[in-house]
Amino acid sequence: MAKKIFVMDDDLALQMVLEIALREAGYDVVLASNGADGLQMLKTMQPDLIISDIMMPQVDGVEAFRQLRERIQDEGIPILILTALNHKPWFNDLEEEGAVIMQKPFEVDKLINLIGAILDDEPA
Numbered sequence: 001m002a003k004k005i006f007v008m009d010d011d012l013a014l015q016m017v018l019e020i021a022l023r024e025a026g027y028d029v030v031l032a033s034n035g036a037d038g039l040q041m042l043k044t045m046q047p048d049l050i051i052s053d054i055m056m057p058q059v060d061g062v063e064a065f066r067q068l069r070e071r072i073q074d075e076g077i078p079i080l081i082l083t084a085l086n087h088k089p090w091f092n093d094l095e096e097e098g099a100v101i102m103q104k105p106f107e108v109d110k111l112i113n114l115i116g117a118i119l120d121d122e123p124a
Helices: 012-024 035-042 061-075 089-096 108-118
Strands: 004-008 028-032 049-053 079-083 099-103
Touching (some): 012 028, 035 061, 061 079, 079 108
16 A cells, blocks of 8 residues: 655645655655645544645644644654755754755655655655
């Protein structure tokens, strides 16, 4: 059974790239276009991995992570945060709390390999 990856990002072009690349790598993909929708959807969903942008309308990725952190830790769901921001000192706090942070732009192959490593999958 394919592992499910939940993507929260307001950039529709990036959503499409991620969806295509992740599906080609053998994952099921569910998309949310902002943090508020994503948090609502995650109340009834059990993904294997959450990918979140930091800068989104309504609820940003940091706030979404903070709201999900307890559940994520309890259920062992990793979260990968994508950001166009240069490294900020508070990134260290997120990483200490369990987030994995990847800078944009990124190479899709590197992202797929990172996801495989996080999920202990062999790269497709």
